[in-house]
Amino acid sequence: MEMENKFLIEAFQTPSSIAPQLSTYFEDLPADKYVDSDHRYRSYARFQAENSDVVRLPHSSFFQSSEFNRVVGDVERDFAEMDHDMVSTPYFQHLLKSFMQKTGTDKDNSVVDVHQIRVTCDSDATSAPAPEGIHQDGYRFVGIFCVQRKNIAGGFTQIFASPVEQHPHLNTVLEENQFVILNDSRFFHHISETLSSEAGEKGVRDVFVFTA
Ligand SMILES: [Fe+2]
Numbered sequence: 001m002e003m004e005n006k007f008l009i010e011a012f013q014t015p016s017s018i019a020p021q022l023s024t025y026f027e028d029l030p031a032d033k034y035v036d037s038d039h040r041y042r043s044y045a046r047f048q049a050e051n052s053d054v055v056r057l058p059h060s061s062f063f064q065s066s067e068f069n070r071v072v073g074d075v076e077r078d079f080a081e082m083d084h085d086m087v088s089t090p091y092f093q094h095l096l097k098s099f100m101q102k103t104g105t106d107k108d109n110s111v112v113d114v115h116q117i118r119v120t121c122d123s124d125a126t127s128a129p130a131p132e133g134i135h136q137d138g139y140r141f142v143g144i145f146c147v148q149r150k151n152i153a154g155g156f157t158q159i160f161a162s163p164v165e166q167h168p169h170l171n172t173v174l175e176e177n178q179f180v181i182l183n184d185s186r187f188f189h190h191i192s193e194t195l196s197s198e199a200g201e202k203g204v205r206d207v208f209v210f211t212a
Pocket of ligand 1: 130135136137189
């Protein structure tokens with residue numbers, strides 16, 4: 001009898017050089033024009049394993065059904081193309097390959113989507129990194145890697161068994177260079193609101209989100 005394990009959640013720490021090497025690429029991110037906020041910036045890229053290599057797929061628009069995204073579902077979103085120089089760095093490649101190895105998507109022909117996202121906040125107004133609330137993304141796997149948290153209070157990474165659960169299975173601050181990957185068909189996730197922890201200073205939270 002073949003006994004196969006099923007992936008649930010894995011969290012790990014990457015080499016500490018990765019986040020500082022990639023954080024500069026968040027400075028010029030264009031605004032996310034699909035949300036009514038001047039606090040969200042993002043870019044997008046798609047990848048696929050090909051033989052023993054990972055290739056970048058042509059840029060395309062992004063679509064999520066309203067079944068999974070109550071805020072901007074059923075809207076075709078044309079995000080900015082992810083910076084090619086950043087993608088070719090060994091730091092980004094390490095993150096991409098880590099996600100693909102952990103999820104087995106280096107072995108099949110799954111498309112891996114990557115979103116580069118900055119959310120900013122002020123000390124007198126909260127920002128919602130996940131405006132859709134407790135949700136699934138509609139994939140098999142979702143990974144979140146933290147590049148930077150600066151002047152941030154809140155922004156907890158929370159994992160739930162159901163969309164109406166009160167107490168998360170996991171409620172943690174994803175620190176710089178930490179990567180968490182979860183089974184998106186099994187769990188729901190949410191990022192709690194953020195507030196700048198320094199009066200008069202902007203708070204910044206920079207992440208990559210991987211889905212497959
Ligand atoms: Fe999500």
